[in-house]
Amino acid sequence: MKRFFTILTVLFGVLFAGAVAIVLMPTDDAPGVTRVDIDSDSIWTPEAASFSPGTFTSTDRPDLVIPPPAVYDYTEPNIPGVGRHRAVSGFRGETWLSYAPAETGEPQPLIVLFPGASRPAMSMIDMWRETATREGLVLIAFDGLRNSGLAEDPRAEIIHQALAGVQEIHPVDMDRVFLFGHSAGAIEAQVVLNRVAGPWRAAAVHSGPAIVSWMHPVENPLPVRNYIGSSDSTFSVWDSREGGELMARGGHDYDLQVIPGHTHWFYEIGPLIADDAWSWFETFGAVDELAAAD
Numbered sequence: 001m002k003r004f005f006t007i008l009t010v011l012f013g014v015l016f017a018g019a020v021a022i023v024l025m026p027t028d029d030a031p032g033v034t035r036v037d038i039d040s041d042s043i044w045t046p047e048a049a050s051f052s053p054g055t056f057t058s059t060d061r062p063d064l065v066i067p068p069p070a071v072y073d074y075t076e077p078n079i080p081g082v083g084r085h086r087a088v089s090g091f092r093g094e095t096w097l098s099y100a101p102a103e104t105g106e107p108q109p110l111i112v113l114f115p116g117a118s119r120p121a122m123s124m125i126d127m128w129r130e131t132a133t134r135e136g137l138v139l140i141a142f143d144g145l146r147n148s149g150l151a152e153d154p155r156a157e158i159i160h161q162a163l164a165g166v167q168e169i170h171p172v173d174m175d176r177v178f179l180f181g182h183s184a185g186a187i188e189a190q191v192v193l194n195r196v197a198g199p200w201r202a203a204a205v206h207s208g209p210a211i212v213s214w215m216h217p218v219e220n221p222l223p224v225r226n227y228i229g230s231s232d233s234t235f236s237v238w239d240s241r242e243g244g245e246l247m248a249r250g251g252h253d254y255d256l257q258v259i260p261g262h263t264h265w266f267y268e269i270g271p272l273i274a275d276d277a278w279s280w281f282e283t284f285g286a287v288d289e290l291a292a293a294d
Contacts, residue, residue: 054221056248058241058256064227064276065260066269074267076122079129083169087161094155096162097121097141100170101133107173109281110166112159112200113141114185114192116266120144124182127270131278138170144185150214154188156196163198178281179203180274182266183234186226187211193222194252201284204277207264209235210243212250221251225280227273229262255280 083098100108111132113124121141132139140162142155166172177199181189186208193203194215204225224247228240237258244254257276262269 052251054223054248054251054253056245056254056256058244058258061227061257061259064257064269064272065262066272068263069265069268072265074123076120076126079122079125082122082125085162085165087158087165089155089157089161092155092158094142094158095121096158096165097125097139098166098169099125099129099132099139099141100137101129102136103170104136105171107171108136108138109176109178110138110140110172110174111278111281112162112177112179112189112192113139114179114181114188115141115144116183116185117144119182119185123267124180124185127182127266128180128274130271131274135278137278138166138172140166144183145188150188150191154191154196156192159192159196160198174199175201176281176284177201180205180277181208182206182270183208183264190224190247191215193224194218202281204280206266206270206273207232207235209239210247210254212243212246215247215250217250221247221253223253223255225255225257225277227257227259227276229259229264231261232264234264 079099081099081101085096085098087094087096102108111128113121113128115121115124121143124141125139128137128139131137142158142162163177167174179189179193179200180203181187182205186205187210189203189205190208190210191214192198193200195218200222202223202225204227206227207229209226210224224244226240226244228235228237230237237256240256244256248254259269266273
């Protein structure tokens with residue numbers, strides 16, 4: 001009997017240690033969402049669409065190549081001037097961050113930021129703060145999600161509370177609101193663009209494909225730019241290309257930017273991607289300017 005209890009104790013210890021190891025295992029922006037195979041026979045077909053298909057383009061970007069870091073390690077800094085706010089949806093409460101480093105008194109463009117899985121919102125403020133300072137942008141950011149609930153709940157109410165809240169703090173040009181996300185946040189930004197009604201004009205993302213089975217056909221599909229490294233081992237160029245081509249079938253203009261040799265790691269190239277994404281966002285101008293041009 002004593003031997004039996006000894007064996008049970010050892011077995012329990014092994015199982016407990018294994019569970020702890022799984023919980024503590026570093027994820028390094030693992031997507032944190034359920035991968036869904038894209039069905040080419042889904043609703044994203046020209047026959048099912050009541051609108052014209054969008055355009056899919058792919059461009060190599062050797063100008064964005066930077067040397068790989070010596071160490072793949074990142075800890076977000078404590079950035080002065082970042083505001084912390086609370087939003088509540090039902091029994092769910094979340095903290096969101098705001099940052100406006102160059103207050104001008106005039107309405108400023110707004111970038112809504114979604115980080116990688118389990119990454120804090122501050123990491124995205126950090127990657128965008130140089131661009132925001134130079135270009136006069138307002139930033140808001142949310143903590144990264146780790147579960148597959150995004151397919152059912154893209155936290156629309158939380159996001160809209162943040163949109164209302166930031167306008168009480170900073171003058172925001174609601175004609176120039178854009179989405180940006182990395183990894184799981186890239187997937188989230190594309191879901192929000194497609195499924196959450198809002199003032200967004202476009203989304204730019206880094207290293208996260210469109211999960212088309214989570215999308216809905218929409219009357220006014222908005223454009224997406226996706227930056228992906230040719231050596232990304234989390235999401236491949238093929239993932240992003242297939243998702244982008246199917247998004248284009250659903251009406252979204254989809255612009256794939258392939259960075260030679262780049263991996264999934266965001267925390268060295270992030271400021272460079274932010275600059276390039278903002279240059280693309282600027283091409284959309286204000287809503288009234290586009291209406292006048294028509």
